[in-house]
Amino acid sequence: MPNRSLHPTKRSRLSERDLPGSKSSRGSTIFQRTPACWVMPPGGNFVYTAQDHEAWKADPEKLRSDAEKRSAAFESLFPSMKTGSFVNYLLTRVSAWYMWYKVKDANISKLITPDFVFGCRRPCAQETFLDALNQPNVTLETNSITKIVPEGIVAKDGLEHKFDAIVFATGYTLSTFPPFELRGVGGQTLQESWKDGKDPVVFHGLMTRGFPNYMMIGMAHFTVGSAMWNADAHVSHAVNVLKHFVSVSKSTNPTSQIVQPSLRAQQE
Numbered sequence: 141m142p143n144r145s146l147h148p149t150k151r152s153r154l155s156e157r158d159l160p161g162s163k164s165s166r167g168s169t170i171f172q173r174t175p176a177c178w179v180m181p182p183g184g185n186f187v188y189t190a191q192d193h194e195a196w197k198a199d200p201e202k203l204r205s206d207a208e209k210r211s212a213a214f215e216s217l218f219p220s221m222k223t224g225s226f227v228n229y230l231l232t233r234v235s236a237w238y239m240w241y242k243v244k245d246a247n248i249s250k251l252i253t254p255d256f257v258f259g260c261r262r263p264c265a266q267e268t269f270l271d272a273l274n275q276p277n278v279t280l281e282t283n284s285i286t287k288i289v290p291e292g293i294v295a296k297d298g299l300e301h302k303f304d305a306i307v308f309a310t311g312y313t314l315s316t317f318p319p320f321e322l323r324g325v326g327g328q329t330l331q332e333s334w335k336d337g338k339d340p341v342v343f344h345g346l347m348t349r350g351f352p353n354y355m356m357i358g359m360a361h362f363t364v365g366s367a368m369w370n371a372d373a374h375v376s377h378a379v380n381v382l383k384h385f386v387s388v389s390k391s392t393n394p395t396s397q398i399v400q401p402s403l404r405a406q407q408e
Contacts, residue, residue: 166277166304167277167278167279168272168277168278168279169278169279169280169281169293169301169303170273170278170279170280170281171281171282171283171285171293171295172251172252172280172281172282173284175251175252175253175254175255176252176254176261176264177254177261177262177263177264178231178232178235178236178239178254178258178261178263178264179235179238179239179242179263179264179265179266179267179269179270180231180234180235180238180263180264180265181234181235181238181267182265182267192206211369220258220259221258221259222259223257223259228257228258228259229257231258231259232257232258235258235263236253239252239253239270240253242267242270242271242274243270243273243274244274245273245274248273248280251280251282252273252280281295281301283295283296283297283299284296286298288306291303292306293306317330317331317334318330318356322351322354324350324351324352324354325350325351325352326350328350330348330351333348333350333351334348341406341407342356342406343401343405343406344377344401345370345374346374346377346378346381347381347399347400347401348400348401348406349400349401349402349403349406350400351400352398352399352400353398353399353400355378355381357371357374357375357378358370358371358374381399385399
């Protein structure tokens with residue numbers, strides 16, 4: 141989706157009918173700072189039937205086997221992320237053709253087409269965005285936003301856009317820090333310890349010295365390759381640490397136990 145989308149709607153509670161381009165919407169303006177991503181042709185999403193779920197409940201081993209097959213299929217796409225590879229070139233061209241084919245207005249198609257190769261940003265496998273751009277009550281605005289006023293939005297060209305509602309879809313911030321302030325031993329924050337993210341020191345990507353009993357999933361030193369496998373490894377590692385903690389705590393006072401990496405282990 142575009143980096144910033146602003147959609148006027150009839151009601152504060154959004155339903156499927158109120159989505160951009162729907163007949164019940166009085167009009168939608170999508171503010172695009174830059175082309176956000178490549179939109180892939182449909183077919184990459186797996187659809188699971190009620191029969192599949194029943195089979196997995198009856199046979200957990202089949203669930204594991206099917207999950208491994210799906211994961212292997214996903215992993216097989218990894219070469220497509222390598223810049224300069226034939227697969228990367230092919231997916232870039234196929235996505236470009238698909239976006240041109242789906243969007244009726246050639247100028248809009250050109251404006252939403254990225255200038256980077258496939259994989260630089262997470263691709264989109266949802267085609268309804270392209271369909272919405274074909275609706276007569278949807279407008280694509282590439283002027284930057286100057287300010288927000290009670291009536292709506294003032295763009296860089298001075299034009300004021302009146303809206304009933306504004307939906308901010310500016311993307312997510314990938315951060316090495318949790319969305320809350322975390323203080324460790326001596327009151328030092330994680331930001332201070334890691335020098336605002338410039339020097340994150342983590343043991344196995346799970347724990348950091350000075351913040352005992354705090355485990356992190358998907359933060360510093362996380363994604364190298366598949367995010368799914370990384371998350372699975374992090375959670376499994378955390379569970380093993382907790383099992384050991386529980387085992388040791390049975391013979392001691394659990395409230396006095398802390399778990400954190402030694403300085404030597406963390407430095408190595």
